[in-house]
Amino acid sequence: MSSLHDPIAPGDRARRTTISDVSEALGLTKSTVSRALNDYPDISEGTRTRVRRMAQKMGYRPLATAQAIRTGRVQAIGFIIELSEHDANRPFMAEFLAGISRSASAEGWTLTVAASSSQDETLDIISRLRSESKADGFIIPRTLAHDRRIATLRHNYIPFVMFGRTQSAEPAAFYDIAGEDAMRAAVMCLHALGHRRIAFINGGTQYNYSRLRMDGYRAGMAQAGLGIDPTLIAQECLSEADGYRAAQAMLASDQPPTGFVFALDRAALGLYPLADEHGLKIGKHLSVIAYDGVAEGAAVTPPLSTYSVDIARAGERLGALLIRHIRGEAAQDLQELEQATFLDRGSAGPPAFTSDQLSAHLGGQIPSGAHTNGRNTT
Amino acid sequence: MSSLHDPIAPGDRARRTTISDVSEALGLTKSTVSRALNDYPDISEGTRTRVRRMAQKMGYRPLATAQAIRTGRVQAIGFIIELSEHDANRPFMAEFLAGISRSASAEGWTLTVAASSSQDETLDIISRLRSESKADGFIIPRTLAHDRRIATLRHNYIPFVMFGRTQSAEPAAFYDIAGEDAMRAAVMCLHALGHRRIAFINGGTQYNYSRLRMDGYRAGMAQAGLGIDPTLIAQECLSEADGYRAAQAMLASDQPPTGFVFALDRAALGLYPLADEHGLKIGKHLSVIAYDGVAEGAAVTPPLSTYSVDIARAGERLGALLIRHIRGEAAQDLQELEQATFLDRGSAGPPAFTSDQLSAHLGGQIPSGAHTNGRNTT
DNA sequence: TCGTTTGCCGAAACCGGTTTCGGGAATGCA
DNA sequence: TGCATTCCCGAAACCGGTTTCGGCAAACGA
Numbered sequence: 078m079s080s081l082h083d084p085i086a087p088g089d090r091a092r093r094t095t096i097s098d099v100s101e102a103l104g105l106t107k108s109t110v111s112r113a114l115n116d117y118p119d120i121s122e123g124t125r126t127r128v129r130r131m132a133q134k135m136g137y138r139p140l141a142t143a144q145a146i147r148t149g150r151v152q153a154i155g156f157i158i159e160l161s162e163h164d165a166n167r168p169f170m171a172e173f174l175a176g177i178s179r180s181a182s183a184e185g186w187t188l189t190v191a192a193s194s195s196q197d198e199t200l201d202i203i204s205r206l207r208s209e210s211k212a213d214g215f216i217i218p219r220t221l222a223h224d225r226r227i228a229t230l231r232h233n234y235i236p237f238v239m240f241g242r243t244q245s246a247e248p249a250a251f252y253d254i255a256g257e258d259a260m261r262a263a264v265m266c267l268h269a270l271g272h273r274r275i276a277f278i279n280g281g282t283q284y285n286y287s288r289l290r291m292d293g294y295r296a297g298m299a300q301a302g303l304g305i306d307p308t309l310i311a312q313e314c315l316s317e318a319d320g321y322r323a324a325q326a327m328l329a330s331d332q333p334p335t336g337f338v339f340a341l342d343r344a345a346l347g348l349y350p351l352a353d354e355h356g357l358k359i360g361k362h363l364s365v366i367a368y369d370g371v372a373e374g375a376a377v378t379p380p381l382s383t384y385s386v387d388i389a390r391a392g393e394r395l396g397a398l399l400i401r402h403i404r405g406e407a408a409q410d411l412q413e414l415e416q417a418t419f420l421d422r423g424s425a426g427p428p429a430f431t432s433d434q435l436s437a438h439l440g441g442q443i444p445s446g447a448h449t450n451g452r453n454t455t
Numbered sequence: 456m457s458s459l460h461d462p463i464a465p466g467d468r469a470r471r472t473t474i475s476d477v478s479e480a481l482g483l484t485k486s487t488v489s490r491a492l493n494d495y496p497d498i499s500e501g502t503r504t505r506v507r508r509m510a511q512k513m514g515y516r517p518l519a520t521a522q523a524i525r526t527g528r529v530q531a532i533g534f535i536i537e538l539s540e541h542d543a544n545r546p547f548m549a550e551f552l553a554g555i556s557r558s559a560s561a562e563g564w565t566l567t568v569a570a571s572s573s574q575d576e577t578l579d580i581i582s583r584l585r586s587e588s589k590a591d592g593f594i595i596p597r598t599l600a601h602d603r604r605i606a607t608l609r610h611n612y613i614p615f616v617m618f619g620r621t622q623s624a625e626p627a628a629f630y631d632i633a634g635e636d637a638m639r640a641a642v643m644c645l646h647a648l649g650h651r652r653i654a655f656i657n658g659g660t661q662y663n664y665s666r667l668r669m670d671g672y673r674a675g676m677a678q679a680g681l682g683i684d685p686t687l688i689a690q691e692c693l694s695e696a697d698g699y700r701a702a703q704a705m706l707a708s709d710q711p712p713t714g715f716v717f718a719l720d721r722a723a724l725g726l727y728p729l730a731d732e733h734g735l736k737i738g739k740h741l742s743v744i745a746y747d748g749v750a751e752g753a754a755v756t757p758p759l760s761t762y763s764v765d766i767a768r769a770g771e772r773l774g775a776l777l778i779r780h781i782r783g784e785a786a787q788d789l790q791e792l793e794q795a796t797f798l799d800r801g802s803a804g805p806p807a808f809t810s811d812q813l814s815a816h817l818g819g820q821i822p823s824g825a826h827t828n829g830r831n832t833t
Numbered sequence: 834t835c836g837t838t839t840g841c842c843g844a845a846a847c848c849g850g851t852t853t854c855g856g857g858a859a860t861g862c863a
Numbered sequence: 864t865g866c867a868t869t870c871c872c873g874a875a876a877c878c879g880g881t882t883t884c885g886g887c888a889a890a891c892g893a
Binding site: 471524 | 878879880881882883
């Protein structure tokens with residue numbers, strides 16, 4: 078259709094140099110040049126370097142779409158935005174994509190992005206993009222403990238790298254931050270400050286990270302010689318409102334916690350208004366350490382101490398790993414686990430109240446049910 | 456290189472149906488099928504529908520990368536994330552991309568994303584992606600009054616659609632929200648509520664929207680029969696801190712404004728702590744109407760009244776327009792201007808103080824210079 | 834009725850690469 | 864010196880499409 082009338086295309090766009098241009102300049106055939114550039118063993122070392130040099134000199138870069146029709150590969154990384162997710166990760170999106178894009182373009186690759194509104198649609202998009210040669214492999218964020226996406230990818234022999242880990246016997250390529258270590262260290266930190274009642278407020282249990290962070294909390298408690306009290310553990314707290322409610326319930330108990338470990342910054346932010354309402358100061362009467370490093374954490378008073386994740390770096394590493402995987406490296410050689418960076422910003426300190434004192438203080442208060450507005454993050 | 460060893464590709468992936476499959480099934484040649492599907496005039500109506508039906512039945516979809524090597528088009532929309540931008544628009548990114556992706560996949564197209572850290576790099580990326588057939592055209596966000604990207608695109612005959620407008624004689628395809636109308640209406644609204652001193656706090660002047668919103672403010676003031684007071688106008692206020700400072704300066708004057716129109720929600724959020732410090736209630740002593748519809752605006756007390764922009768819809772419309780443009784429709788037929796949606800959430804009301812009363816109230820206060828922390832949005 | 838146009842489709846080249854196949858020249862071994 | 868390898872590279876097919884060209888048959892005009 079667009080071929081009949083073309084009001085946009087120029088009369089004659091500057092043509093790129095093709096493989097034929099290179100071969101003619103050398104007095105060789107296309108096939109020789111192609112094999113030389115692709116390191117075929119039946120090309121002599123001399124010819125190989127001669128071709129290399131000439132290609133370099135002429136600025137030749139093979140056209141990815143042309144290669145694709147034979148090889149099935151376009152040199153593109155696939156990434157799918159799942160809008161069904163709670164939007165906690167949305168603000169990161171730009172930096173994450175930028176990270177991926179950086180490592181991609183460093184290798185002459187590009188990034189293909191699609192949006193999905195459900196798990197099923199994601200699976201469809203994955204196979205569609207692959208079969209249409211729009212992406213050679215995928216970066217899979219927010220891995221679940223049991224992830225259908227992984228099954229689909231494996232079944233279709235589509236290369237992928239996870240941001241996060243998953244429970245599976247077969248090895249898979251991944252990049253992840255050791256959230257479990259961070260949680261363990263957070264507990265140890267609070268314990269060292271003198272806290273004895275330490276709560277853990279976890280994220281969504283469907284996610285694999287949540288299991289790991291829980292493990293980390295348990296490990297920390299064990300290491301500190303503290304027992305696990307189930308009433309000091311909450312799950313599924315993704316938003317500020319969730320965190321508020323979970324902490325509220327715990328503070329209402331006989332032996333309220335003086336220290337809080339949150340699996341998510343966003344949930345931890347719910348502790349601030351709660352403390353306000355009870356006249357408690359964070360960093361003094363209540364201590365909190367969280368995880369993620371969201372921007373809002375720096376804006377509250379006192380700023381939230383947190384284990385921060387460099388999301389752009391994550392994207393960059395993931396992109397690099399995926400490209401290597403697509404080029405043939407084995408999954409088990411493509412696993413990177415890094416540590417989060419602790420930002421000590423003052424929201425955790427020595428407890429001014431023991432749990433008993435805290436309980437007494439809170440007992441003398443009208444149980445606040447008045448706090449309703451402003452909790453809902455759209 | 457990847458051709459020598461291939462530990463990932465399956466023995467035999469399910470082959471897609473090709474144009475040859477279709478032509479053989481019909482007893483026609485590839486060329487006839489191709490021309491039939493592309494609406495060439497030298498194919499009879501009968502054959503055309505016969506081919507259509509068979510292609511449909513066999514689930515044939517032309518392989519974009521194969522088409523590309525002849526046509527130069529991959530059916531992909533290009534979008535570049537500029538990290539050099541102030542990060543105000545980052546949170547929108549996911550939804551914006553999702554919008555683009557929706558309209559793209561509705562037509563069987565995809566979205567190619569790249570990141571850039573400078574204007575110059577952006578220009579490079581644009582031509583590189585185009586010449587490598589990784590994108591057929593581009594969506595250009597945050598248009599400037601005089602935009603080098605537009606010049607580059609025009610010069611290289613690369614189709615594009617702007618999110619925003621620009622100052623240029625030649626017509627260009629765009630989708631935009633009439634920010635000028637919103638600003639005018641905001642002024643009228645405040646005037647109707649009884650405000651007579653109405654300030655305007657604008658965004659970055661390099662952006663084209665800023666000029667337009669300023670025009671809208673002026674138009675509103677004229678329409679309301681109010682004169683323009685240059686001391687009630689501020690520029691370059693992008694962040695909460697910027698908004699705080701600009702409003703602070705205005706409140707310090709002899710005739711402080713009682714009504715504020717902000718070109719950006721984010722800057723408007725700076726008015727809240729400022730009001731707090733002076734014991735003023737927003738929606739009562741100070742009224743404010745802003746523009747964008749960011750999530751944080753709903754969380755403050757009272758929620759910020761604002762002209763909200765549906766960013767996902769913007770992405771979707773832009774994608775649709777770009778595809779039509781690439782298919783041959785003229786730029787002047789591809790211009791859409793929509794209105795922002797006013798969300799009246801209570802931050803604007805009848806002024807409890809006149810400007811004089813407000814001045815008196817503020818005069819009795821210690822000029823606050825103490826407010827320093829928490830203003831910086833990372 | 835006959836030459837000419839028009840409508841419609843097949844044949845083949847082409848796009849820019851990759852990959853298979855085969856053979857000439859240089860080398861190995863006897 | 865003769866024969867079998869091995870080393871290299873050219874020739875050509877191929878990938879899945881698009882586009883040009885040419886020709887046959889039917890419709891047209893005179």
